[in-house]
Amino acid sequence: MLALGQEKEEMLEQLIDVTENIYTDRLTSIMLLNPKTDTLHCACAPSLPECYNKAIEGIHIGPTVGSCGAAAYHRQKVITENIDTHSNWAHFKAIASRANLSSCWSVPILSSKNKLLGTFATYSRKPSSPSPFELEILEMAASVCAVTLEKYEIEEELMQSATYDFLTNAYNRRAFCQKLQQEVDDYNKHDDYVALFYIDINNFKTINDQYGHAFGDLVLVETAKRLNKLSCDTGVVGRLGGDEFALLSTFKDKNAFRRQHNQLLNDIGGGLTIDNVNCSASIGYTLIQRCDIDEYDIHSLLCLADSDMYEAKQRHKRKLMASC
Known part of the structure:
Protein backbone atom coordinates (compact mmCIF):
# COMPACT_ATOMS: atom_id res chain seq x y z
CA MET A 1 0.00 0.00 0.00
CA LEU A 2 2.87 2.38 0.79
CA ALA A 3 4.56 1.56 -2.52
CA LEU A 4 1.31 2.25 -4.40
CA GLY A 5 1.00 5.70 -2.82
CA GLN A 6 -2.03 5.08 -0.61
CA GLU A 7 -3.31 8.19 1.20
CA LYS A 8 -2.05 8.47 4.78
CA GLU A 9 -5.52 8.44 6.34
CA GLU A 10 -6.50 5.32 4.38
CA MET A 11 -3.24 3.64 5.32
CA LEU A 12 -3.80 4.25 9.04
CA GLU A 13 -7.38 2.99 8.81
CA GLN A 14 -6.22 -0.19 7.09
CA LEU A 15 -3.51 -0.71 9.70
CA ILE A 16 -6.08 -0.45 12.48
CA ASP A 17 -8.47 -2.74 10.60
CA VAL A 18 -5.79 -5.44 10.21
CA THR A 19 -4.79 -5.16 13.87
CA GLU A 20 -8.38 -5.39 15.12
CA ASN A 21 -9.03 -8.40 12.89
CA ILE A 22 -6.07 -10.19 14.45
CA TYR A 23 -7.17 -9.33 18.00
CA THR A 24 -10.88 -9.89 17.17
CA ASP A 25 -12.13 -8.35 20.43
CA ARG A 26 -10.12 -5.14 20.86
CA LEU A 27 -10.50 -1.48 19.81
CA THR A 28 -7.46 0.30 18.41
CA SER A 29 -6.32 3.92 18.17
CA ILE A 30 -3.44 5.92 16.72
CA MET A 31 -2.57 9.21 18.40
CA LEU A 32 0.03 11.60 16.98
CA LEU A 33 2.28 13.91 18.95
CA ASN A 34 2.32 17.67 18.53
CA PRO A 35 5.97 18.31 19.49
CA LYS A 36 5.39 22.01 20.08
CA THR A 37 2.85 21.40 22.84
CA ASP A 38 3.74 17.83 23.88
CA THR A 39 0.13 16.83 23.36
CA LEU A 40 -1.43 13.78 21.70
CA HIS A 41 -4.13 14.07 19.05
CA CYS A 42 -6.34 11.37 17.59
CA ALA A 43 -5.34 10.45 14.03
CA CYS A 44 -7.47 7.35 13.68
CA ALA A 45 -9.72 5.45 16.10
CA PRO A 46 -12.81 4.35 14.18
CA SER A 47 -13.98 1.74 16.71
CA LEU A 48 -13.70 3.82 19.87
CA PRO A 49 -16.74 5.84 21.03
CA GLU A 50 -16.67 9.45 19.82
CA CYS A 51 -17.24 10.74 23.35
CA TYR A 52 -14.04 9.03 24.48
CA ASN A 53 -11.98 10.31 21.55
CA LYS A 54 -13.13 13.85 22.27
CA ALA A 55 -12.38 13.52 26.01
CA ILE A 56 -8.74 12.52 25.49
CA GLU A 57 -8.08 14.78 22.49
CA GLY A 58 -5.04 16.96 23.14
CA ILE A 59 -3.91 15.30 26.39
CA HIS A 60 -0.44 16.23 27.58
CA ILE A 61 2.07 13.45 27.76
CA GLY A 62 3.31 12.66 31.25
CA PRO A 63 4.62 9.82 33.46
CA THR A 64 1.18 9.14 34.96
CA VAL A 65 -1.18 10.21 32.16
CA GLY A 66 -3.22 7.13 31.29
CA SER A 67 -1.49 4.58 29.10
CA CYS A 68 -0.83 6.63 25.95
CA GLY A 69 0.43 9.73 27.75
CA ALA A 70 2.76 7.59 29.84
CA ALA A 71 3.93 5.48 26.89
CA ALA A 72 4.79 8.65 24.98
CA TYR A 73 6.55 10.17 28.00
CA HIS A 74 8.61 7.07 28.88
CA ARG A 75 9.01 5.96 25.24
CA GLN A 76 8.17 2.42 26.18
CA LYS A 77 5.09 0.23 26.32
CA VAL A 78 2.60 0.78 29.12
CA ILE A 79 0.20 -2.06 29.90
CA THR A 80 -2.91 -1.22 31.91
CA GLU A 81 -4.65 -4.51 32.65
CA ASN A 82 -7.46 -2.89 34.65
CA ILE A 83 -8.29 0.79 34.16
CA ASP A 84 -10.44 0.86 37.32
CA THR A 85 -7.52 0.00 39.60
CA HIS A 86 -4.62 1.77 37.85
CA SER A 87 -3.44 5.08 39.34
CA ASN A 88 -2.56 6.49 35.89
CA TRP A 89 -6.24 6.48 35.02
CA ALA A 90 -7.55 8.39 38.04
CA HIS A 91 -8.63 11.37 35.89
CA PHE A 92 -9.99 9.22 33.05
CA LYS A 93 -11.90 6.47 34.88
CA ALA A 94 -15.28 8.13 34.46
CA ILE A 95 -15.01 8.62 30.70
CA ALA A 96 -13.48 5.14 30.27
CA SER A 97 -16.41 3.67 32.21
CA ARG A 98 -18.94 5.54 30.01
CA ALA A 99 -17.15 4.20 26.95
CA ASN A 100 -17.16 0.70 28.45
CA LEU A 101 -13.35 0.40 28.32
CA SER A 102 -11.57 -1.73 30.92
CA SER A 103 -7.99 -2.24 29.70
CA CYS A 104 -5.49 -0.38 27.54
CA TRP A 105 -2.15 -1.46 26.10
CA SER A 106 -0.12 1.33 24.52
CA VAL A 107 3.26 1.49 22.78
CA PRO A 108 5.13 4.56 21.50
CA ILE A 109 5.49 5.12 17.76
CA LEU A 110 9.19 5.88 17.24
CA SER A 111 10.88 6.89 13.99
CA SER A 112 14.06 5.32 12.63
CA LYS A 113 15.94 8.15 14.37
CA ASN A 114 14.14 7.47 17.67
CA LYS A 115 11.93 10.54 17.28
CA LEU A 116 8.60 10.24 19.09
CA LEU A 117 5.73 10.39 16.60
CA GLY A 118 2.78 9.26 18.74
CA THR A 119 1.24 6.16 20.28
CA PHE A 120 -0.44 2.99 19.06
CA ALA A 121 -2.94 1.62 21.58
CA THR A 122 -5.54 -1.09 21.86
CA TYR A 123 -8.45 -1.32 24.33
CA SER A 124 -10.80 -4.05 25.50
CA ARG A 125 -14.15 -4.07 27.29
CA LYS A 126 -12.89 -6.32 30.06
CA PRO A 127 -9.66 -6.40 32.13
CA SER A 128 -6.93 -8.26 30.28
CA SER A 129 -3.17 -8.70 29.98
CA PRO A 130 -1.42 -9.34 26.66
CA SER A 131 0.16 -12.61 25.63
CA PRO A 132 3.65 -12.51 24.07
CA PHE A 133 2.01 -12.88 20.63
CA GLU A 134 -0.37 -9.99 21.28
CA LEU A 135 2.50 -7.78 22.40
CA GLU A 136 4.43 -8.69 19.27
CA ILE A 137 1.46 -7.69 17.11
CA LEU A 138 1.12 -4.39 18.96
CA GLU A 139 4.81 -3.49 18.60
CA MET A 140 4.85 -4.60 14.97
CA ALA A 141 1.83 -2.44 14.20
CA ALA A 142 3.53 0.55 15.84
CA SER A 143 6.64 -0.07 13.71
CA VAL A 144 4.60 -0.21 10.50
CA CYS A 145 2.83 2.97 11.60
CA ALA A 146 6.20 4.68 12.14
CA VAL A 147 7.33 3.72 8.62
CA THR A 148 4.05 5.04 7.23
CA LEU A 149 4.30 8.37 9.04
CA GLU A 150 7.97 8.81 8.12
CA LYS A 151 7.20 8.18 4.44
CA TYR A 152 4.56 10.89 4.33
CA GLU A 153 6.71 13.26 6.35
CA ILE A 154 9.55 12.86 3.84
CA GLU A 155 7.13 13.36 0.94
CA GLU A 156 5.80 16.56 2.53
CA GLU A 157 9.35 17.85 3.04
CA LEU A 158 10.21 17.08 -0.59
CA MET A 159 7.05 18.83 -1.76
CA GLN A 160 7.88 21.81 0.45
CA SER A 161 11.41 22.11 -0.93
CA ALA A 162 10.18 21.69 -4.51
CA THR A 163 7.44 24.31 -4.14
CA TYR A 164 8.59 26.95 -1.66
CA ASP A 165 11.61 29.18 -1.34
CA PHE A 166 13.54 27.93 1.69
CA LEU A 167 14.31 31.41 3.08
CA THR A 168 11.06 33.33 2.68
CA ASN A 169 8.57 30.45 2.42
CA ALA A 170 7.06 32.15 -0.62
CA TYR A 171 6.43 30.09 -3.75
CA ASN A 172 9.61 29.57 -5.75
Whole structure:
Protein backbone atom coordinates (compact mmCIF):
# COMPACT_ATOMS: atom_id res chain seq x y z
CA MET A 1 0.00 0.00 0.00
CA LEU A 2 2.87 2.38 0.79
CA ALA A 3 4.56 1.56 -2.52
CA LEU A 4 1.31 2.25 -4.40
CA GLY A 5 1.00 5.70 -2.82
CA GLN A 6 -2.03 5.08 -0.61
CA GLU A 7 -3.31 8.19 1.20
CA LYS A 8 -2.05 8.47 4.78
CA GLU A 9 -5.52 8.44 6.34
CA GLU A 10 -6.50 5.32 4.38
CA MET A 11 -3.24 3.64 5.32
CA LEU A 12 -3.80 4.25 9.04
CA GLU A 13 -7.38 2.99 8.81
CA GLN A 14 -6.22 -0.19 7.09
CA LEU A 15 -3.51 -0.71 9.70
CA ILE A 16 -6.08 -0.45 12.48
CA ASP A 17 -8.47 -2.74 10.60
CA VAL A 18 -5.79 -5.44 10.21
CA THR A 19 -4.79 -5.16 13.87
CA GLU A 20 -8.38 -5.39 15.12
CA ASN A 21 -9.03 -8.40 12.89
CA ILE A 22 -6.07 -10.19 14.45
CA TYR A 23 -7.17 -9.33 18.00
CA THR A 24 -10.88 -9.89 17.17
CA ASP A 25 -12.13 -8.35 20.43
CA ARG A 26 -10.12 -5.14 20.86
CA LEU A 27 -10.50 -1.48 19.81
CA THR A 28 -7.46 0.30 18.41
CA SER A 29 -6.32 3.92 18.17
CA ILE A 30 -3.44 5.92 16.72
CA MET A 31 -2.57 9.21 18.40
CA LEU A 32 0.03 11.60 16.98
CA LEU A 33 2.28 13.91 18.95
CA ASN A 34 2.32 17.67 18.53
CA PRO A 35 5.97 18.31 19.49
CA LYS A 36 5.39 22.01 20.08
CA THR A 37 2.85 21.40 22.84
CA ASP A 38 3.74 17.83 23.88
CA THR A 39 0.13 16.83 23.36
CA LEU A 40 -1.43 13.78 21.70
CA HIS A 41 -4.13 14.07 19.05
CA CYS A 42 -6.34 11.37 17.59
CA ALA A 43 -5.34 10.45 14.03
CA CYS A 44 -7.47 7.35 13.68
CA ALA A 45 -9.72 5.45 16.10
CA PRO A 46 -12.81 4.35 14.18
CA SER A 47 -13.98 1.74 16.71
CA LEU A 48 -13.70 3.82 19.87
CA PRO A 49 -16.74 5.84 21.03
CA GLU A 50 -16.67 9.45 19.82
CA CYS A 51 -17.24 10.74 23.35
CA TYR A 52 -14.04 9.03 24.48
CA ASN A 53 -11.98 10.31 21.55
CA LYS A 54 -13.13 13.85 22.27
CA ALA A 55 -12.38 13.52 26.01
CA ILE A 56 -8.74 12.52 25.49
CA GLU A 57 -8.08 14.78 22.49
CA GLY A 58 -5.04 16.96 23.14
CA ILE A 59 -3.91 15.30 26.39
CA HIS A 60 -0.44 16.23 27.58
CA ILE A 61 2.07 13.45 27.76
CA GLY A 62 3.31 12.66 31.25
CA PRO A 63 4.62 9.82 33.46
CA THR A 64 1.18 9.14 34.96
CA VAL A 65 -1.18 10.21 32.16
CA GLY A 66 -3.22 7.13 31.29
CA SER A 67 -1.49 4.58 29.10
CA CYS A 68 -0.83 6.63 25.95
CA GLY A 69 0.43 9.73 27.75
CA ALA A 70 2.76 7.59 29.84
CA ALA A 71 3.93 5.48 26.89
CA ALA A 72 4.79 8.65 24.98
CA TYR A 73 6.55 10.17 28.00
CA HIS A 74 8.61 7.07 28.88
CA ARG A 75 9.01 5.96 25.24
CA GLN A 76 8.17 2.42 26.18
CA LYS A 77 5.09 0.23 26.32
CA VAL A 78 2.60 0.78 29.12
CA ILE A 79 0.20 -2.06 29.90
CA THR A 80 -2.91 -1.22 31.91
CA GLU A 81 -4.65 -4.51 32.65
CA ASN A 82 -7.46 -2.89 34.65
CA ILE A 83 -8.29 0.79 34.16
CA ASP A 84 -10.44 0.86 37.32
CA THR A 85 -7.52 0.00 39.60
CA HIS A 86 -4.62 1.77 37.85
CA SER A 87 -3.44 5.08 39.34
CA ASN A 88 -2.56 6.49 35.89
CA TRP A 89 -6.24 6.48 35.02
CA ALA A 90 -7.55 8.39 38.04
CA HIS A 91 -8.63 11.37 35.89
CA PHE A 92 -9.99 9.22 33.05
CA LYS A 93 -11.90 6.47 34.88
CA ALA A 94 -15.28 8.13 34.46
CA ILE A 95 -15.01 8.62 30.70
CA ALA A 96 -13.48 5.14 30.27
CA SER A 97 -16.41 3.67 32.21
CA ARG A 98 -18.94 5.54 30.01
CA ALA A 99 -17.15 4.20 26.95
CA ASN A 100 -17.16 0.70 28.45
CA LEU A 101 -13.35 0.40 28.32
CA SER A 102 -11.57 -1.73 30.92
CA SER A 103 -7.99 -2.24 29.70
CA CYS A 104 -5.49 -0.38 27.54
CA TRP A 105 -2.15 -1.46 26.10
CA SER A 106 -0.12 1.33 24.52
CA VAL A 107 3.26 1.49 22.78
CA PRO A 108 5.13 4.56 21.50
CA ILE A 109 5.49 5.12 17.76
CA LEU A 110 9.19 5.88 17.24
CA SER A 111 10.88 6.89 13.99
CA SER A 112 14.06 5.32 12.63
CA LYS A 113 15.94 8.15 14.37
CA ASN A 114 14.14 7.47 17.67
CA LYS A 115 11.93 10.54 17.28
CA LEU A 116 8.60 10.24 19.09
CA LEU A 117 5.73 10.39 16.60
CA GLY A 118 2.78 9.26 18.74
CA THR A 119 1.24 6.16 20.28
CA PHE A 120 -0.44 2.99 19.06
CA ALA A 121 -2.94 1.62 21.58
CA THR A 122 -5.54 -1.09 21.86
CA TYR A 123 -8.45 -1.32 24.33
CA SER A 124 -10.80 -4.05 25.50
CA ARG A 125 -14.15 -4.07 27.29
CA LYS A 126 -12.89 -6.32 30.06
CA PRO A 127 -9.66 -6.40 32.13
CA SER A 128 -6.93 -8.26 30.28
CA SER A 129 -3.17 -8.70 29.98
CA PRO A 130 -1.42 -9.34 26.66
CA SER A 131 0.16 -12.61 25.63
CA PRO A 132 3.65 -12.51 24.07
CA PHE A 133 2.01 -12.88 20.63
CA GLU A 134 -0.37 -9.99 21.28
CA LEU A 135 2.50 -7.78 22.40
CA GLU A 136 4.43 -8.69 19.27
CA ILE A 137 1.46 -7.69 17.11
CA LEU A 138 1.12 -4.39 18.96
CA GLU A 139 4.81 -3.49 18.60
CA MET A 140 4.85 -4.60 14.97
CA ALA A 141 1.83 -2.44 14.20
CA ALA A 142 3.53 0.55 15.84
CA SER A 143 6.64 -0.07 13.71
CA VAL A 144 4.60 -0.21 10.50
CA CYS A 145 2.83 2.97 11.60
CA ALA A 146 6.20 4.68 12.14
CA VAL A 147 7.33 3.72 8.62
CA THR A 148 4.05 5.04 7.23
CA LEU A 149 4.30 8.37 9.04
CA GLU A 150 7.97 8.81 8.12
CA LYS A 151 7.20 8.18 4.44
CA TYR A 152 4.56 10.89 4.33
CA GLU A 153 6.71 13.26 6.35
CA ILE A 154 9.55 12.86 3.84
CA GLU A 155 7.13 13.36 0.94
CA GLU A 156 5.80 16.56 2.53
CA GLU A 157 9.35 17.85 3.04
CA LEU A 158 10.21 17.08 -0.59
CA MET A 159 7.05 18.83 -1.76
CA GLN A 160 7.88 21.81 0.45
CA SER A 161 11.41 22.11 -0.93
CA ALA A 162 10.18 21.69 -4.51
CA THR A 163 7.44 24.31 -4.14
CA TYR A 164 8.59 26.95 -1.66
CA ASP A 165 11.61 29.18 -1.34
CA PHE A 166 13.54 27.93 1.69
CA LEU A 167 14.31 31.41 3.08
CA THR A 168 11.06 33.33 2.68
CA ASN A 169 8.57 30.45 2.42
CA ALA A 170 7.06 32.15 -0.62
CA TYR A 171 6.43 30.09 -3.75
CA ASN A 172 9.61 29.57 -5.75
CA ARG A 173 9.73 30.75 -9.36
CA ARG A 174 8.66 27.43 -10.84
CA ALA A 175 5.68 27.00 -8.48
CA PHE A 176 4.62 30.66 -8.87
CA CYS A 177 4.63 30.34 -12.66
CA GLN A 178 2.45 27.24 -12.33
CA LYS A 179 -0.02 29.25 -10.22
CA LEU A 180 0.08 32.05 -12.79
CA GLN A 181 -0.60 29.57 -15.59
CA GLN A 182 -3.58 28.19 -13.66
CA GLU A 183 -4.95 31.72 -13.38
CA VAL A 184 -4.56 32.27 -17.12
CA ASP A 185 -6.29 28.95 -17.87
CA ASP A 186 -9.19 29.45 -15.43
CA TYR A 187 -12.17 30.89 -17.27
CA ASN A 188 -14.69 30.16 -14.55
CA LYS A 189 -13.67 32.83 -12.05
CA HIS A 190 -15.90 35.83 -11.61
CA ASP A 191 -13.28 38.47 -10.70
CA ASP A 192 -13.17 41.17 -13.36
CA TYR A 193 -9.44 41.97 -13.11
CA VAL A 194 -6.17 40.06 -12.70
CA ALA A 195 -3.11 41.98 -11.48
CA LEU A 196 0.49 40.83 -11.47
CA PHE A 197 2.76 42.96 -9.28
CA TYR A 198 6.54 42.79 -9.71
CA ILE A 199 8.59 43.90 -6.68
CA ASP A 200 12.33 44.52 -6.59
CA ILE A 201 14.29 45.68 -3.51
CA ASN A 202 16.14 48.92 -4.25
CA ASN A 203 19.94 48.87 -3.90
CA PHE A 204 19.91 45.34 -2.53
CA LYS A 205 23.57 44.72 -3.39
CA THR A 206 24.52 47.84 -1.44
CA ILE A 207 22.42 46.63 1.52
CA ASN A 208 24.28 43.30 1.51
CA ASP A 209 27.67 44.97 1.16
CA GLN A 210 27.03 47.56 3.87
CA TYR A 211 25.10 45.53 6.46
CA GLY A 212 25.94 41.93 5.60
CA HIS A 213 24.07 39.07 3.99
CA ALA A 214 22.32 38.11 7.23
CA PHE A 215 20.68 41.54 7.28
CA GLY A 216 19.87 41.19 3.59
CA ASP A 217 18.09 37.93 4.39
CA LEU A 218 16.03 39.77 7.02
CA VAL A 219 14.95 42.28 4.37
CA LEU A 220 13.85 39.46 2.07
CA VAL A 221 11.95 37.66 4.83
CA GLU A 222 10.20 40.84 5.95
CA THR A 223 9.26 41.67 2.36
CA ALA A 224 7.69 38.24 1.93
CA LYS A 225 5.80 38.60 5.23
CA ARG A 226 4.34 41.94 4.20
CA LEU A 227 3.39 40.64 0.79
CA ASN A 228 1.61 37.67 2.36
CA LYS A 229 -0.23 40.01 4.72
CA LEU A 230 -1.28 42.30 1.87
CA SER A 231 -2.40 39.36 -0.25
CA CYS A 232 -5.36 38.87 2.12
CA ASP A 233 -5.06 35.06 1.78
CA THR A 234 -6.43 35.24 -1.77
CA GLY A 235 -3.28 36.36 -3.59
CA VAL A 236 -0.23 34.28 -4.49
CA VAL A 237 3.24 35.43 -3.39
CA GLY A 238 6.38 34.22 -5.13
CA ARG A 239 10.10 34.85 -4.91
CA LEU A 240 11.29 34.90 -8.50
CA GLY A 241 14.95 35.01 -7.57
CA GLY A 242 17.43 37.17 -5.71
CA ASP A 243 15.60 40.28 -4.48
CA GLU A 244 12.66 39.97 -6.89
CA PHE A 245 9.16 39.05 -5.75
CA ALA A 246 5.78 38.79 -7.45
CA LEU A 247 2.22 39.03 -6.20
CA LEU A 248 -0.71 37.68 -8.17
CA SER A 249 -4.09 39.11 -7.14
CA THR A 250 -7.63 39.30 -8.52
CA PHE A 251 -10.12 42.12 -8.04
CA LYS A 252 -13.80 42.82 -8.54
CA ASP A 253 -13.11 46.33 -9.79
CA LYS A 254 -10.35 48.89 -10.33
CA ASN A 255 -10.97 50.57 -6.98
CA ALA A 256 -10.06 47.35 -5.16
CA PHE A 257 -6.91 47.14 -7.30
CA ARG A 258 -5.95 50.75 -6.47
CA ARG A 259 -6.36 50.09 -2.75
CA GLN A 260 -3.97 47.16 -2.84
CA HIS A 261 -1.52 49.01 -5.06
CA ASN A 262 -1.45 51.93 -2.62
CA GLN A 263 -0.92 49.54 0.28
CA LEU A 264 2.03 47.99 -1.52
CA LEU A 265 3.53 51.42 -2.18
CA ASN A 266 3.10 52.43 1.46
CA ASP A 267 4.15 49.21 3.20
CA ILE A 268 6.89 48.01 0.86
CA GLY A 269 7.59 50.70 -1.71
CA GLY A 270 8.84 53.24 0.80
CA GLY A 271 8.07 51.99 4.30
CA LEU A 272 10.34 49.00 4.87
CA THR A 273 12.35 49.76 8.03
CA ILE A 274 14.38 47.00 9.68
CA ASP A 275 16.66 47.57 12.69
CA ASN A 276 16.42 51.33 12.09
CA VAL A 277 17.62 50.89 8.49
CA ASN A 278 15.27 52.30 5.86
CA CYS A 279 14.76 50.12 2.80
CA SER A 280 12.49 50.51 -0.19
CA ALA A 281 11.31 48.60 -3.21
CA SER A 282 10.30 49.44 -6.75
CA ILE A 283 6.89 48.08 -7.71
CA GLY A 284 5.57 47.52 -11.21
CA TYR A 285 2.41 45.84 -12.35
CA THR A 286 0.26 44.73 -15.21
CA LEU A 287 -3.53 44.83 -14.86
CA ILE A 288 -5.60 42.68 -17.20
CA GLN A 289 -9.34 42.32 -17.57
CA ARG A 290 -10.45 38.74 -17.01
CA CYS A 291 -12.18 38.65 -20.40
CA ASP A 292 -8.89 39.50 -22.13
CA ILE A 293 -6.53 37.24 -20.21
CA ASP A 294 -6.56 34.48 -22.83
CA GLU A 295 -4.66 36.88 -25.10
CA TYR A 296 -1.61 36.61 -22.83
CA ASP A 297 0.79 33.91 -21.73
CA ILE A 298 2.67 33.91 -18.43
CA HIS A 299 5.89 35.10 -20.09
CA SER A 300 4.23 38.19 -21.55
CA LEU A 301 2.51 38.98 -18.23
CA LEU A 302 5.81 38.75 -16.34
CA CYS A 303 7.56 40.87 -18.96
CA LEU A 304 4.92 43.59 -18.79
CA ALA A 305 5.06 43.75 -14.98
CA ASP A 306 8.88 43.59 -15.02
CA SER A 307 9.06 46.44 -17.55
CA ASP A 308 6.77 48.60 -15.40
CA MET A 309 8.89 47.79 -12.34
CA TYR A 310 12.03 48.85 -14.25
CA GLU A 311 10.46 52.22 -15.03
CA ALA A 312 9.57 52.61 -11.32
CA LYS A 313 13.18 51.81 -10.42
CA GLN A 314 14.47 54.43 -12.84
CA ARG A 315 12.13 57.01 -11.28
CA HIS A 316 13.49 56.05 -7.86
CA LYS A 317 17.08 56.58 -9.04
CA ARG A 318 16.26 59.96 -10.56
CA LYS A 319 14.58 60.96 -7.30
CA LEU A 320 17.68 60.00 -5.31
CA MET A 321 19.95 61.91 -7.67
CA ALA A 322 17.75 65.00 -7.46
CA SER A 323 17.87 64.94 -3.66
CA CYS A 324 21.69 64.78 -3.56
